[in-house]
Amino acid sequence: MNVIEKAGRQISRSRFNEEHDATQYLYKHIAMDLGRPEPITEEEAIEWMDSLANSMTLRWRENLSVGNDSIDSDHKYFIEIINQAENSLISMDRAELKKAIENLSLYSAKHFDREEKIASAVGYPQMEQLHNSHEVLADKLKQLKIEIDGELSLSSVVHFSALLRDWLLDHLMKEDMLMRPFLTKYSPKFEAT
Numbered sequence: 001m002n003v004i005e006k007a008g009r010q011i012s013r014s015r016f017n018e019e020h021d022a023t024q025y026l027y028k029h030i031a032m033d034l035g036r037p038e039p040i041t042e043e044e045a046i047e048w049m050d051s052l053a054n055s056m057t058l059r060w061r062e063n064l065s066v067g068n069d070s071i072d073s074d075h076k077y078f079i080e081i082i083n084q085a086e087n088s089l090i091s092m093d094r095a096e097l098k099k100a101i102e103n104l105s106l107y108s109a110k111h112f113d114r115e116e117k118i119a120s121a122v123g124y125p126q127m128e129q130l131h132n133s134h135e136v137l138a139d140k141l142k143q144l145k146i147e148i149d150g151e152l153s154l155s156s157v158v159h160f161s162a163l164l165r166d167w168l169l170d171h172l173m174k175e176d177m178l179m180r181p182f183l184t185k186y187s188p189k190f191e192a193t
């Protein structure tokens, strides 16, 4: 079974079953995403699906480390949850997607709290900014939860995937990296008591 057949089966199991022929639906949306008039070839469709699946898997890299094991391990878990959310987006499995977003909400609340305690204990001077950025990220997740109750289509897969990645990158790269010079003055095993 090739990628298109697999996607077609997933879509036909979804809410589109009665309204659309799955393969035609898939091809039409790929053409729209490619900005191309129909028809596209099967080869082009397979290439599109493969590149989407490949580009979606986020991987932890050493340069994402903020210098504290406990914060890094939370961030690794975020990447795992976001990959799960994206897999459920690709298969348009709304129940799994909701579960992943719920998990992200619960875990991020615990993580933000842990991170703020560690930051404060190592004397990070931008505590207010850190706390405010966490509130903004929590609000963005709440908004996302509302949005995923709307229609799920192949175009929305790309849209939600971008939102999740922006969420992670805003947190990891923009805010948490600022703590690195303070965290690395301590052992990577440092924990706030």
Ligand SMILES: [Fe+2]
Residues within 6 Å of the ligand: 071, 075, 111, 115, 171, 172, 176
């Ligand atoms: Fe963090």
